[in-house]
Amino acid sequence: MISLSPNEVGRRFARLGIPNLFTDEEKQELATTQVVQIPEGVLAFPTPRDNSGLNILKLRGILGTNPSKQPSFFDHPWYLEETFATVECQPGWHLLHMDVLPDSISQPLNYFSSLAGRGLELPAAIEVVLMVFLHFAGTGEQLLQKKHTWCKDEASLNRFVTVGAFGRNGLFISGHPGAFASRGLGICGKVMR
Numbered sequence: 001m002i003s004l005s006p007n008e009v010g011r012r013f014a015r016l017g018i019p020n021l022f023t024d025e026e027k028q029e030l031a032t033t034q035v036v037q038i039p040e041g042v043l044a045f046p047t048p049r050d051n052s053g054l055n056i057l058k059l060r061g062i063l064g065t066n067p068s069k070q071p072s073f074f075d076h077p078w079y080l081e082e083t084f085a086t087v088e089c090q091p092g093w094h095l096l097h098m099d100v101l102p103d104s105i106s107q108p109l110n111y112f113s114s115l116a117g118r119g120l121e122l123p124a125a126i127e128v129v130l131m132v133f134l135h136f137a138g139t140g141e142q143l144l145q146k147k148h149t150w151c152k153d154e155a156s157l158n159r160f161v162t163v164g165a166f167g168r169n170g171l172f173i174s175g176h177p178g179a180f181a182s183r184g185l186g187i188c189g190k191v192m193r
Contacts, residue, residue, distance in 0.1 A: 002098075003044040004134065006030045012137040016071070017062050022048040030093070042191060043098050043131050049091040056085040056126055056173065063133070065170060071136045072170040079173055084153035084161055089126045093193065096123050096131045100147045100164075100186025109150050109160050109178035112187055120189030122152035125173065128163040128188060132171060142166045148174065149188040 004012070006027040013020060022030070030046045038044055047054060057080070065075035079085045101120075104111055112122045123131075128151060132143045148164030155161055159175035162185060166172070176185075 001038040001040055001042050001044070002135075003038065004046070004138075006046050006048075008138070009045055009047070009134065012134050015137045016133060018054070018059070020048050020050050020052070020054050022046075023050075038095060038191065039097075041097055041099060042095050043135060044093060044095045045131065045134055046093050047089045047091050047130065051088040051091050054089045054126070054130075055087055056129055059129060059133070060085075067169045070142075070168075070170070071133045071166070074165075074170040074172045076173060078175065079155065079161075082155050084125055084155060085173075087124070087126060087153070089124070089130060094123075094127050094131070095191035095193070096127060097188045097190075098131065098135065098143050099188065100144075100149055101189050102186075104150075104186035104189075105147075106181050106183050107186065108181050112150065115187065115189055116192075118189070119192050120187075121192050122150060123188060123190040125151040125153045125161045125163050127190065129171065129173075131188075132163070132166050136166075144188070146184055148172065148182075148185045150185065 144164035148162040153161040155175040
């Protein structure tokens, strides 16, 4: 389990060029927030109330699509007009598994309903993007190199968003029908709070 403090998230945001900041009051509140028992393999990180622009399109504008300058996004233009790409990350704590759950691999989207009994739910695409980039900014390690995770965000044409395959070409954001299954697609469960 890795838990990033508000100060550490702020340092990593600065390293990435993300302008969103925590207030001193927020830092104090988040530092004293009771975080649930966090399982192994989870990254816990807070995001500030100042979440204006803390969305996929804005991050794409900040980090770019140049694969020689990581972290970056793979230059997939399909989602540039999609609503989910403009949804701001909710402020507060986010607790996500850093890899897809082994039992979720090659399962269609509706498999997520079986996770509720384990205290897990689908993450938002922006949460997965932030998890991957915050981890990279602190460690240089690329999470989800050969895997994608289902996300709760819906896209046009009855597709659901997947995020992953963060390699030399950047982070991929894709969309698939809910019945789609692939050996590289699973779920990075989000711990319910």
